[in-house]
Amino acid sequence: MPRAPRLAALILALSAGAATAAVHNAALKAEMKQIVDPASNTLFAAGGDVDPANGPDAAKVPAARWTEAAVAAGKLKAEGQALVAGKYGKPEGTWQAESEKMAAIAAAAENAARAHDGAGLSKAANDLSDVCSACHGKYKEQS
Secondary structure (H helix, E strand, C coil), X not given: CCHHHHHHHHHHHHHXXXXXXXXXXXXXXXXXXXXXXXXXXXXXXXXXXXXXXXXXXXXXXXXXXXXXXXXXXXXXXXXXXXXXXXCCCCCCHXXXXXXXXXXXXXXXXXXXXXXXCHHHHHHHHHHHHHHHHHHHHHHCCCC
């Protein structure tokens, strides 16, 4: 194959890959904004509400708050599992490891919320925040 057609084919393949990556990035950003951000905010707030270190009122959290935390954690677990499965085409290295941690810690948070375990939910929420920060520090575009 002459050099010019090979070069054109390579440029076309690279631009198609870049377009696919841009679509994946846009979809990932939208999903983070629509699902992950609200669910994590709910979980982090609930983790603070139920933390026994915050005093005796932590034990008085209404049942609905525990349910909200469990539902939020379930959404985060599902997102982590989808990321592990390569939903956005980055299932390798640190991305893979951080996604696996997200799914596992969100599962622990969900279990703690269903058991009304304030210390467990608070710990899981804090651990999840650390995982989110580590992943965002490496992969999220900073503006």
